[in-house]
Amino acid sequence: MAVIKTDHLSRVYEDHGVPVKAVDDVSLSIEEGEFTAIVGPSGSGKTTFLNMVGGLDAPSSGTIEVDGKQISQMKQNELIGFRLRHIGFVFQAYNLIPVLTAKENVEFIMLLQKKSKAERDKRATELLDAVGLGDRLGRRPHELSGGQQQRVAVARALASMPSFVLADEPTANLDSTSAENLLDIMERLNKEQKMTFVFSTHDPRVVARAHRVVTLRDGAIESDETRS
Amino acid sequence: MIFKLAWRNIWRNKRRSIISIASVLFAVTIALMMRSMQLGFYARTIDNVVSFYTGYLQVHAPGYEEKKSLDKSFADSGELATRIEGINKVTFTAPRLESFALISAGDITDGSQVIGIDPEREDQLTGLSNKVEDGRYLNAGDNGILLGSGLAKHMKIGVGDTVVVISSGYHGVSAAGRYPVIGTVTFPTPELNSTMAYLDLPEARWFYGATNRLTSLAIMIEGERFLNQVETQVTAMLGDDYEVVSWEDIMPEMVEYIAMDNASGVLMLILIYVIVGFGVLGTVLMMTMERMREFGVLVAVGMQKSVLRGIVLLESVILSINGAILGIVLALPSLIWLRANPIHLTGAGADALISYGFEPILPFSMAPEIFFWQTFTVLLIALTASAYPLFRITKLNSVDAMRTGN
Incomplete structure (x- = not known):
């Protein structure tokens, strides 16, 4: 079953009065359990595509279906609630809440979902254990390395039990070892929990691990390669 | 956790928050002392006037x-x-x-x-x-x-x-x-x-x-606070056969004097609070603007803007109310002492009061409304100071906020 389905998706920006096509007529279907990388050079439309699929940006034309629901017509509040329940995000700059500990950062998403304290506590601990940070629960972001912060971000993305995780350049700020560790974790979660991951990246390490690589150029799909 | 988040955000920049709280603290202390002295003096004046001749x-x-x-x-x-x-x-x-x-x-x-x-x-x-x-x-x-x-x-x-x-x-x-x-x-x-x-x-x-x-x-x-209640009851009981007048009707010039003096006191307080209000606004604004990227992330991951507005409002309220509570705590011992030991005036000021038949002392009031109004004013400052940050959050676009921090 397709967790993400775009149909003739386009996004046009106005740049000093000149229309610029950031995403151009992209029709794509991503199935449950995929480990997909959206690649392409800078300005190819990877992030814009991911933002639209994540409900953070509205398309100029075309439709987006997530978990069988059209999200392009949703109102802002509805969309925020939808994101909370269906989509996990991992950002390039980690973007953890600096005043909360690693565990609180993970719990926070579940708090927004109104999960009970016991459930929040259990799942946050399990997730941080799963990303290898079981001994760093009480550390605040500034007490963690970049790689550790990004692993907390992955745990946070999974906390809400989303249908899929969108990761925008997740390894861009990491050294090789941290990047490999992170990819190991995400690959394992994909394999063990059937979690769908969609990356926008131009990191060859991510591309090498991806089961499917969609290449964008000038906003349009240039190639779509599935690996066994 | 919402409260925990707001509380910890306040202490992200300790020095800035302490300065803000201190400004509210001193404003509340000064306001309490001023109002307590003013209202105490008015109460004493009214008491002097009514017990001098007129009755209430x-x-x-x-x-x-x-x-x-x-x-x-x-x-x-x-x-x-x-x-x-x-x-x-x-x-x-x-x-x-x-x-x-x-x-x-x-x-x-x-x-x-x-x-x-x-x-x-x-x-x-x-x-x-x-x-x-x-x-x-x-x-x-x-x-x-x-x-x-x-x-x-x-x-x-x-x-x-x-x-x-x-x-x-x-x-x-x-x-x-x-x-x-x-x-x-x-x-x-x-x-x-x-x-x-x-x-x-x-x-x-x-x-x-x-x-x-x-x-x-x-x-x-x-006491003065029962005047309207008793006047209404006496008037109702006596009907049109009698004329019931209060000390305020008998001595309108005294009422006018108190009203004018009170207005100047209130004006002074407004000035103090406006200055403090800008201080709180500056802090809340800085706390908000430097976190726009973070707000963008929070909304992206599923936090409703109303919750985010609640957090920012809570931060502003905590900042102000802490100042107000500390201000009350700081002023209270002095007020209790000054109420028990009113200031005895000397010189021309004392002579002026004596010539009106009043005791030359400055008594302090501990009327609960003084404390209520200071707390209410500080809350109002917190709400006003939050208005612009809340507006910015309402207009926030996650993608722009995460990209540019605006």
């Missing part, structure tokens, strides 16, 4: 306040006082029968306000017996006269001398009498000293030919 309320015959004449007196054998004293919060009443008279001794004649009083009740209301300078105070049943010391001095008479009093009595009857001077009283103002004279009420009624009549019945109550 007075009952007259209709039209007496307009034209003070014995013909505008009313009949009362004490039954009216009993009924009024039965009203909740009324402490006691003091009857009076007063008019203008000429007082003569030897070849000197002076104009005077001759007042018939119930000696005991009048003393309870005005402390008249404490003002006796020479001789003694009036007793019930006396047929002597108590004179203002200035009047006695001008007439060159003293205790034991006799004066002749002449006036126009009730409905124009001739009023004349000879009274021995049993004492002299001294008032703080020369005007009162040279005009006041007191008779026992039955003697005054006989003198003015006004049997069982009163020109006024002064009413004392438990």
Whole structure:
């Protein structure tokens, strides 16, 4: 079953009065359990595509279906609630809440979902254990390395039990070892929990691990390669 | 966790938050001290005014306040006082029968306000017996006269001398009498000293030919805050047959003075709070603007903007209320001490108060509304200071906020 389905998706920006096509007529279907990388050079439309699929940006034309629901017509509040329940995000700059500990950062998403304290506590601990940070629960972001912060971000993305995780350049700020560790974790979660991951990246390490690589150029799909 | 988040956000920049809280703290402390002194002084002034002569309320015959004449007196054998004293919060009443008279001794004649009083009740209301300078105070049943010391001095008479009093009595009857001077009283103002004279009420009624009549019945109550309540009840009970006036009606110039002085105090407080408000606004604005990227992330991962607005509002409220609570805690010991030990004024300020018959002290009030209004004002500042950050959050676009921090 397709967790993400775009149909003739386009996004046009106005740049000093000149229309610029950031995403151009992209029709794509991503199935449950995929480990997909959206690649392409800078300005190819990877992030814009991911933002639209994540409900953070509205398309100029075309439709987006997530978990069988059209999200392009949703109102802002509805969309925020939808994101909370269906989509996990991992950002390039980690973007953890600096005043909360690693565990609180993970719990926070579940708090927004109104999960009970016991459930929040259990799942946050399990997730941080799963990303290898079981001994760093009480550390605040500034007490963690970049790689550790990004692993907390992955745990946070999974906390809400989303249908899929969108990761925008997740390894861009990491050294090789941290990047490999992170990819190991995400690959394992994909394999063990059937979690769908969609990356926008131009990191060859991510591309090498991806089961499917969609290449964008000038906003349009240039190639779509599935690996066994 | 929302509160925890707001609390920790405040302490992200300790120095900035401490400065903000300190500014609110000092504003609240200054405001409390100022308002406590002002309201304490007003309460004392009102108390002085009502216990000096007027009482909190007075009952007259209709039209007496307009034209003070014995013909505008009313009949009362004490039954009216009993009924009024039965009203909740009324402490006691003091009857009076007063008019203008000429007082003569030897070849000197002076104009005077001759007042018939119930000696005991009048003393309870005005402390008249404490003002006796020479001789003694009036007793019930006396047929002597108590004179203002200035009047006695001008007439060159003293205790034991006799004066002749002449006036126009009730409905124009001739009023004349000879009274021995049993004492002299001294008032703080020369005007009162040279005009006041007191008779026992039955003697005054006989003198003015006004049997069982009163020109006024002064009413004392438990405090200024019960004035409207008691006035309404007395008015309702007496109907149109009587005129009920408060000290505010009798002394509008005092009301105006208090209102003007109060307005200047409030203006000063507004200035202080506006300055502090900008300080809080600066902090809240900085706290918000430097976190726009973070807000973008929070909304992206599923936090409703209303929750985010709640957090920012909570931060502003915590910042301000902490300052307010600390301000109250700082001011409270001083206020308690100053209430127990009011400031005694000296010099010209003291002389001015004495000339009005007031004690030269600055008492402090501990009225709960002072603390309520300061807390309310600080909350208002918190809400106002949050308005712009809340607006920015409402307009926030996650993608832009995460990309540019705006």
